[in-house]
Amino acid sequence: MIAHRPRRSCLYMPGANAKALEKAKTLAADVLILDLEDSVAPEAKAEARAQVAAAVKAKGYGRREVIVRVNALSTPWGAADIEAAGDAAPDGMLAPKVESAEEVRMLDAAMSHAGFSKQAALWVMIETPRAVLNVAEIAAAARGTRLSAFVLGLNDLAKETRARPAPGRAAFHVALSLTVTAARAAGLAAIDGVYNDIADDVGFEAECRQGLEFGFDGKTLIHPGQIDVCNAVFAPTEEEVARARAVIAAFALPENAGKGVIKVDGRMTELLHLEEAKRVVSVADAIENLNPA
Numbered sequence: 001m002i003a004h005r006p007r008r009s010c011l012y013m014p015g016a017n018a019k020a021l022e023k024a025k026t027l028a029a030d031v032l033i034l035d036l037e038d039s040v041a042p043e044a045k046a047e048a049r050a051q052v053a054a055a056v057k058a059k060g061y062g063r064r065e066v067i068v069r070v071n072a073l074s075t076p077w078g079a080a081d082i083e084a085a086g087d088a089a090p091d092g093m094l095a096p097k098v099e100s101a102e103e104v105r106m107l108d109a110a111m112s113h114a115g116f117s118k119q120a121a122l123w124v125m126i127e128t129p130r131a132v133l134n135v136a137e138i139a140a141a142a143r144g145t146r147l148s149a150f151v152l153g154l155n156d157l158a159k160e161t162r163a164r165p166a167p168g169r170a171a172f173h174v175a176l177s178l179t180v181t182a183a184r185a186a187g188l189a190a191i192d193g194v195y196n197d198i199a200d201d202v203g204f205e206a207e208c209r210q211g212l213e214f215g216f217d218g219k220t221l222i223h224p225g226q227i228d229v230c231n232a233v234f235a236p237t238e239e240e241v242a243r244a245r246a247v248i249a250a251f252a253l254p255e256n257a258g259k260g261v262i263k264v265d266g267r268m269t270e271l272l273h274l275e276e277a278k279r280v281v282s283v284a285d286a287i288e289n290l291n292p293a
Helices: 018-026 042-058 078-088 101-113 129-133 135-140 154-161 170-185 201-214 224-234 238-252 271-289
Strands: 009-014 031-035 065-069 092-095 121-126 147-152 189-192 218-221 261-264 267-270
Touching: 009 018, 009 224, 018 031, 018 042, 031 042, 042 065, 042 078, 065 078, 078 101, 092 101, 092 147, 101 121, 101 135, 121 129, 121 135, 129 135, 129 154, 129 170, 135 147, 135 170, 147 170, 154 170, 170 189, 170 201, 189 201, 201 218, 201 224, 218 224, 238 261, 238 267, 238 271, 267 271
Parallel strands: 009 031, 009 218, 031 065, 065 092, 092 121, 121 147, 147 189, 189 218
Antiparallel strands: 261 267
């Protein structure tokens, strides 16, 4: 069975804040995104880069997936960020404002030059109008590169489209759907954008559930207080896991060998349901095996 790494909660941690980088070692986020971009002022970029590189090299984050968000290659800091990240060897790199397949290939080449392994992941932000319009082309660049995940950036998209964020995110339904659809077509992970009001627990949970309904694997977060709700919403429920195990067991019975459709607990169940059942169980097992310490 293919292992599906949980990415329910992807927490941004400011690279310029040494205490935050240390605190991240105690948090139950599936993914830590150590940020060198939006959360770091220009005058603090070099110091943040050194702090993040040292934190990654120390390897104190357990089984959490560690991703470094670099500045764009077009900025004065991007190339140095990628070189430092490559030397530190995180699980992957997140690049902002990617708008074309050519940029994906340039980033992949820069990762190779910086010493990233072939197994290191390239995540890219989908956060501009051009990125949304080109999202299928960008996803197709996964062939032959390290591209493995899309991260939606709705704050930047709202700024550039002049859309007005509101409960339900009606202005962004097209971007949400296209991002997930393109990601799935290319076998990529899809991570929803942040929720800005850290005091609004009800609104945050509602948006997590909406992201799950759209098909996202998880959500980017800006505060540790959002982790528990996010982990709970994006994890398979006990009922879903039990159903998935029943489907797998039923198809494994000798009398069902070679069948494309069988009945499981009174429901007609096809091979496509078996494939999804295996994914659900793989995710549930991976969550169970995570070490929060």
